[in-house]
Amino acid sequence: MLLRKILMNKFLSAFIVCFAFMTLWAQASGAAASPGNTVVVDAGHGGYDAGIVYNSPDGMQTNEKDADLRIARAVISTLRAAGTEAFATRPVDRYMDISQRARAAQAKSPGLFLSVHLSSTGAFNIYVTSLPQDQTDPGQFYLYSNRQRPYIGESRDFASALEQSIKQAFPNVSVLYTEIPLPLLDMIGAPAVMLECPSPAYLNYRDPAVAGRIAQAVAGAVRAYEK
Amino acid sequence: MKNDKRGRKVFFTVALVLLFAGGLTAGYLYLSLGTGLQREQEKPSAAQVAQEVQGSSPLKIYYPVNGYLQMEERVVTPMILTREDAARATVQEFLKGPAGMLDPSIPPDTRLLGTYFGADGELFIDLSDAFRRNFQGDALTEYLLLRGLYESLLSNVSGIKDVRLLIDGNEIETIGGHMLANVPLGRELITNSPQSTGVSNAANGISNGTGPE
Ligand SMILES: [Zn+2]
Numbered sequence: 001m002l003l004r005k006i007l008m009n010k011f012l013s014a015f016i017v018c019f020a021f022m023t024l025w026a027q028a029s030g031a032a033a034s035p036g037n038t039v040v041v042d043a044g045h046g047g048y049d050a051g052i053v054y055n056s057p058d059g060m061q062t063n064e065k066d067a068d069l070r071i072a073r074a075v076i077s078t079l080r081a082a083g084t085e086a087f088a089t090r091p092v093d094r095y096m097d098i099s100q101r102a103r104a105a106q107a108k109s110p111g112l113f114l115s116v117h118l119s120s121t122g123a124f125n126i127y128v129t130s131l132p133q134d135q136t137d138p139g140q141f142y143l144y145s146n147r148q149r150p151y152i153g154e155s156r157d158f159a160s161a162l163e164q165s166i167k168q169a170f171p172n173v174s175v176l177y178t179e180i181p182l183p184l185l186d187m188i189g190a191p192a193v194m195l196e197c198p199s200p201a202y203l204n205y206r207d208p209a210v211a212g213r214i215a216q217a218v219a220g221a222v223r224a225y226e227k
Numbered sequence: 228m229k230n231d232k233r234g235r236k237v238f239f240t241v242a243l244v245l246l247f248a249g250g251l252t253a254g255y256l257y258l259s260l261g262t263g264l265q266r267e268q269e270k271p272s273a274a275q276v277a278q279e280v281q282g283s284s285p286l287k288i289y290y291p292v293n294g295y296l297q298m299e300e301r302v303v304t305p306m307i308l309t310r311e312d313a314a315r316a317t318v319q320e321f322l323k324g325p326a327g328m329l330d331p332s333i334p335p336d337t338r339l340l341g342t343y344f345g346a347d348g349e350l351f352i353d354l355s356d357a358f359r360r361n362f363q364g365d366a367l368t369e370y371l372l373l374r375g376l377y378e379s380l381l382s383n384v385s386g387i388k389d390v391r392l393l394i395d396g397n398e399i400e401t402i403g404g405h406m407l408a409n410v411p412l413g414r415e416l417i418t419n420s421p422q423s424t425g426v427s428n429a430a431n432g433i434s435n436g437t438g439p440e
Pocket residue numbers: 044045051052064117118364365366404405
């Protein structure tokens with residue numbers, strides 16, 4: 001009787017220990033295997049590539065690379081504050097070529113990829129890539145061009161969520177959706193979108209609140225997309 | 228009685244003068260407008276001009292204008308005799324930009340350094356560094372710049388399969404940071420998307436202001 005009780009207790013203790021261990025392990029592996037939580041944000045241009053250069057009437061100059069970086073940093077900190085893992089391809093002002101950006105993004109196994117640029121006009125432009133033709137061509141020129149193909153539908157879904165969110169945050173600004181071939185997005189194995197924010201002639205990127213507003217809109221789109 | 232007669236005479240004289248003046252004006256207007264319309268209808272195309280003016284050739288050039296590609300016919304002299312002539316003239320006309328545009332998306336001060344035909348039907352266009360250095364624009368501007376150059380060359384130079392770009396004699400990765408410039412342009416720019424297969428309708432802004440749904 002006593003023996004049975006001791007054995008029962010041991011079984012119970014072992015079960016509880018195993019259960020606790022399995023729960024913790026499942027939680028840990030679940031987080032690692034769920035790239036849906038990870039957003040990679042790419043700030044366009046950088047280093048000697050200034051992107052669009054705008055000289056304002058007050059004699060100040062805004063370089064696209066700086067505005068892109070400011071917006072990307074704001075997006076990353078807003079997402080992190082909301083508990084979403086977020087990383088930058090270009091955390092500082094340095095030149096990166098298109099393939100380097102793709103490699104940096106892929107290294108984080110992203111669940112979403114967003115490349116931030118400025119537009120030449122007063123509108124927000126949202127781009128999804130238009131995939132290249134000859135996917136069976138052995139002389140394929142993009143090393144990674146097939147990566148985006150399985151995700152193109154999800155990229156459009158994320159673009160749609162982004163469009164809605166930006167329209168809500170900036171009701172007086174046009175938001176245009178465009179599909180053209182974009183090699184960086186082709187190289188990403190995850191839903192991938194390029195966002196161009198209005199030219200510095202229309203938004204003052206020296207004001208940190210502007211990047212903050214855009215970041216809130218992007219974070220809203222990520223939440224809506226993940227739902 | 229006498230006054231009455233005199234008044235009628237004056238009235239008829241004035242009426243006659245007015246009628247004459249009206250007739251003159253109407254005749255003038257008829258002739259000037261009529262010949263103007265005739266002139267408009269008879270305006271020859273660039274191709275007809277080229278045929279009539281000995282030693283000149285017509286070219287179709289595709290320029291990026293306000294988010295679209297716009298085709299313009301240009302007549303160049305001297306007469307194009309070889310494929311090299313056609314390639315050179317096409318690029319030179321392309322670099323001049325669209326007629327009457329103050330702020331074209333073609334990078335200013337770009338010079339054509341050379342054109343070379345590869346063995347496999349690829350045409351190499353060597354441009355000066357200003358093409359990269361002076362480019363200002365977003366992703367669509369860069370796409371339309373390269374697509375316009377590609378479409379212009381394919382329209383005017385016979386027997387080429389694709390176009391490759393060199394800057395100061397070297398391949399470079401990108402012109403404006405959005406598109407690749409070190410790959411055959413046709414294979415990069417022409418896609419299956421129904422929105423971007425044609426020229427007039429695609430290179431075509433493609434923006435419709437609505438979402439993908
Ligand atoms: Zn850009």
